Amino acid sequence: MLTPQSLGWLKGIDLTSNLVSSLLLFIGFVLLRVLVGRIFSRLMIENGEFKRKLYVYTKNSLSALFFVALVIIWAGKLESFALSLAAVAAAIAISFKEYFLCVLGGIYKYSSQLFRVGDRIEIRDLRGDVVDHDFLTTTLLEIGPGSKIHQFTGRTLVIPNSIFLSHPLINETAQTTIGIHSFEFPAFITDDLETIESHLMKAAIEASTPYMAAAEESYRRLARAEGIEEPNVKPRISKFFPEAHHVIFVVRFSAPVKRKGKVEQEIVSKFLKTIPKDAFDRHQ
Structure with missing residues (x-):
């Protein structure tokens, strides 16, 4: 017959198993990201823009798979703690407001297909060619200064995806080159x-x-x-x-x-x- 002490011991084993699985998953994810980066750095593709697009797509696909696997590992625990998590959800939402907005902006960006790697975009006073983007940030090679100059400034802009939720975006290469x-x-x-x-x-x-x-x-x-x-x-x-x-x-x-x-x-x-x-x- 299972006693409260034995049930607690079993739950402890289950929690430890999830932590170990999560740690192994994270290590595997990091190693895979490093391996993918090295493969692409040595990959001989003449079209540099296509190479960047392929790398960004592969990198973001790995990130999505990592989060899905993490959710699967902790699905049982998340269900068990759903009620208790609801009590602190408001505090977490306030504390990580900008982070959540960046993730929402990233989802909006991907679902709406606002731009791709290589596109030239302008939002607020920021303008440049997209060289990388994920669920949190978008990286541009700045063009300018201002909207009347069409030369690279030599600066790299890293902007949070939350900006796409509140400001209109101009994609100069959306329809045609x-x-x-x-x-x-x-x-x-x-x-x-x-x-x-x-x-x-x-x-x-x-x-x-x-x-x-x-x-x-x-x-x-x-x-x-x-x-x-x-x-x-x-x-x-x-x-x-x-x-x-x-x-x-x-x-x-x-x-x-x-x-x-x-x-x-x-x-x-x-x-x-x-x-x-x-x-x-x-x-x-």
Whole structure:
């Protein structure tokens, strides 16, 4: 006949078994993560972006399997302690609020497929190329400074996933690797606006012509897939007046997403080489 003392002894053995199993599982998980990291570091894949995507997918899959196995090991104990855990759930939720929000943000990110490794994203004042992400954080190679500069700053941004729950995200490479971009060019109302516009258009056409065919095909596929009207990818120039005596030219052009900064600089350089010097002298 089992006495209270023997029942307590059996429960102690069961708890010890779970702890040992959890420890062995954790050691195996760490060793496997290290092994996977070494394998990928030696893996000869020419496409670096594909290699990063495969590594992140493998790493996150191992993490998910680890947590599932941990839940299976402790399922019986979790059920036994469910009522007692409910008493401290509120305190834990408050203490680990940010941690839980990061996990929820990670789940939201994965389920909504907000971005992938290699995508260029912007959220709040943070902008860069995604190089790694998991259930807690997302790592970016920063692009900028600001939204008008398209160069790597040399800094790495590690942002918590909770930010995706409360702020809109811009994915510059969500639909296609080549797209329509724009930048602003300021002038005075007394400048030779007609000459400025014609030279800007000429420079935009010369710089973006190599990419227009690919852009047309890309947006044609997107329009068919999404059931939307196919946009015109040819260069365009619009004007608006932010204040008296000033005019802003908005130059729109087609270019690969990750080359738009270079194409923009090419347009500006071509424009400055061909524009007559007296086109900007009328306001003086």
